[in-house]
Amino acid sequence: MILVLEKRSRRSQAMVWLSPVLALGITVVIGGFIFASLGLDPFKALYIYFIDPMTSLWSIEELIVKAAPLVMIGVGLAICYTANVWNIGAEGQLTMGALFGSAIPIYFTDWQSPLVLVLMLVLGAIGGALFAAIPALLKNRFGANEILTSLMLVYVAQLILDWVIRGPWKDPKGFNFPQSVSFEGWQLLPLLGEGRVHLGAVLALIAAVLLWVMMGRSLRGFEIRVIGNSPRAGAFAGFAQKKVVLFCFMLSGALAGLAGICEVAGPSGQLQPVISPGYGFTAIIVAFLGRLNPIGVIFAGILLAISYLGGEAAQVELGISDKMAQVFQGMLLFLILACETLIHYRIKLAPGRGAVKEA
């Protein structure tokens, strides 16, 4: 018996929404087996991992704090991937945005005005967009593979951050710790409520809705989808492919940069050697889990945020590695892609080669 894929006469609408759910289900089941193999009660472990984070107000706030950057970056990447533009350097653009935005409080430490915050956010977005423009321009001008260049720039951005934080931007009164001055007042994002939820969450929601409108209602959105589906058709329609590449890169870069400065001016409150626990890479999974739909990305972002929180909870309560979160995330993307096949194909078991011979 061998596995055979039979093409469906049309794509299955049910599977469009069912396949991510199926992928999630399989991930949880495999996760249960992994927990069991570690000698844990799989049901208790899964409860602590996936349900517990949603049972207290504190952890729900924490969930929003972690989901905000994932959604913000994820929607940008979703647009890129729709256009078949492969920006996988969001982590670097996030770092650059954080650096650009932090320049204001670091150089004008005593300046306090609402303008400071606005300027920081704008600079953050600009920093990310400019950094993302590099792979786009290299692709357009020289045909250099954007996957490789955007990824190489992640390492470069992180080394630049490392340099400024240990060199020129180090807090002079910071006992030689590699960190900048602490941001204060208008240099920080306003909090929503008592907890740690900050303005970034609202910005992420706005970004998702705006991009959803753009993709569904504007010519630009149409252009992106056509070029993603069929570059030739796009060319015949007179759409400028290079412009779309640059647009997608700079848009997603700006959002990643915004997420970066929101991390620094939000939860962390100062520039540190490590800004994000890999949000830029996890956002790739968010984009795919959300089926490249900005609204879908919101839910996907929340789900992946649970995997971060659950990872922390499992580490504390079960004593298992915090790497479990990364394993879950990687597995999830793998299974999302595998289950996506069901949209276009039906899986059947067919008699193998041996059986044919007998007949």
Added chain:
Amino acid sequence: MGALEAVILTIITASTPLLLAAIGELVTERSGVLNLGVEGMMIMGAVCGFAAAYTTHSALLGVGAGLLAGVGMSLLFAFLTQTLMTSQVATGLSLTLLGLGLSGMIGEGFTGLPGIKLEALNIPFLSDIPFIGPVIFGHDILVYGSLFIVAGVAYVLFRTRLGLIITAVGGNHHSAHALGYNVLRVRYGCIAFGGACSGLAGAYLSLAYTPQWIENMSSGRGWIALALVVFSTWLPKRLLVGAYLFGTVWIMGLYVQALGVDIPSQLLSSLPYLVTIVALIIISGNKTLTKVNTPACIGQPFAPER
């Protein structure tokens, strides 16, 4: 040991993992498949190689385990992209993310433990010759292995029937299929070969380059290997030169620092990544060079008609 000798030796150790990973990917891409999971396969090779060597006290078993880990990861990729026809770019990315996570979890218990070093082969008399001995005859099995694999790949690709089949499958899978070749089987094989080489590259890192396990110790080498394949324009000969050039750049930073030149260390550390970008620009800008050997079907899924 003289200074020149030391420099040459470190260049060889820095180049070998790049060469191993890149030659495997070259074969994979020749068959028309783009596997972006090199980094993930490599890091799994590194952690499994280290773990096996540590538990069995045998570096050679470690090398074997690294190879198998790479093959295992690549077969996951092959099943998804070939059998389930998923997007190669996205699947490769997810292989890298999965590999980085899994390796971190497997390796957690091995962090900071003393490693088992893959010893240099001691060739009687030859290894004792001054200068030439250590530089040419003083390496471990993987260094020679990598050169042997490159030569072997060049031979198979250009001098054998199998090489022609691989090139045909990568160049036009519909024609290859019509001629009666099993496209999927050829691709499965080439993907597994790429995985084996990436696994060896990882094992080299954790058993010879720095004989210990450090999280994320591949630090982008898998991605640089991918760039190297583009840089080589899919020719093993050029790949060999490219890998050694990149290896040289990789360790140049260390020497400049050791000389006491006042440059931020971070700038030196970012050199390999910047050089990779520059190399990609130069080679991609040259259309005549890239067009000739680029496998025409690269990245495209193949659905056999029944």
